Amino acid sequence: MPEDYSVRQIRAEQVLPLRSLVLRDGKPLDECVFDGDSLKTTLHLGGFIDGSLVSVGTFLINPHEGFQGKNQHQLRGLATLPEYRGRNFGTLLIKRAEEILTLREAELWWCNARVSAVGFYKKLGLIVYGDEFIIEGVGPHRVMYRVL
Template sequence: MLFLEIPFQSDWYAQACVLRNQLLRLPLGLDLQTEDLSPESEYLHFGIEQEGQIVAYVLAVPMSDERAKLRQMAVATAYQGQGLGRRLLELVEASLKQKGIQMLELDARKEAVGFYEKLGYAVEGDEFISVTIPHQRMTKAIVAD
């Protein structure tokens, strides 16, 4: 498996969009293909490639020089439960730390809160609805050692 920083509009990015759509949008009756993805040209895209396919993905939205928001985390169904999501986040955190990011935030789907808590993310504020389902804001400091 290979960790990648994925260029916007690359073949890897196209694969990541398919993965995101299948796992995160279509089950909610939404379609990523109908969304304006042009702002994503300013984001950082990360993935894990296995046998020529993106099998895990997350994007980071720079909020400031020291803060970023993680979004759209997805792990292909066949690879779930094998520690790949944990590994992807560890590698992304290390990469972002090298870029000067010190604080991460994310909006976790309610059923994923426990996963993020195990990785050191802390719940902040009240539960809210986003893309029709309950979410929880979470944060984690990744200050350089």
Template sequence: MIHIEQIAPHLTWPIRYQVMYPEHDLDFVKIENDDEGIHFGLYYNQKLTGIVSVFNEGKVYQFRKLAILEEAQGLGLGKKLMEAVIEYCKLQKAENLWCNARANAKDFYKRLGFKETETVFFKDGYDFIIMDLDL
């Protein structure tokens, strides 16, 4: 069973840490403006299994730190969580949703309708590309 709901920022940190940056300490995964974002948690079989954080400036929304626990990857949970984020943004009358996608995940985002921009960069040991979706 899958359930997605808004969660407090601090609930995202352990999953961000475990999935994205286990080589760093927990403080590394905290976003400076976490308190200003909307955070979504995906519960799979009643366990918090996936998270994503959404921030906006006017009609432009950005999602950050999408992460699914390793043991649940490949089950379509990331897609379900992103579909919920896209729906949330549409309800907010957003015009655009974008992210800094890890280069190795760009095909995942393309399947959701995101398009690659020409902006690529290297940060924290990873190649990133900015991808966006017109809503």
């Protein structure tokens, strides 16, 4: 990990500004809340550089009907600020999440990947599952998963 980049657990409300900016076209923060955000079992991670939050991602316990394995988590709301992309920050956040999920004895995690981000997830070892589908107002997606 670069010396000045660190990933740590953050509170649900801390992820909202980046979620809004990167994933929801600047919508009001209260419209960027996901079901389950405030559950104790939900893991919100933030990537910080020099104390500034530049990446966020949220893992919620949510088994997918297509997969086997206990303690499945769904990744939602992964975002890196545009000016910080391509510096491995998203990858390092996911790697840290996988360490935590392994401690939780999770056997698999999955996400609804935007088609534009499928290449990113493939580099992380995720596998595409099923057909492309549309999430209303967001666009085309693929389910992707990784066995831990």
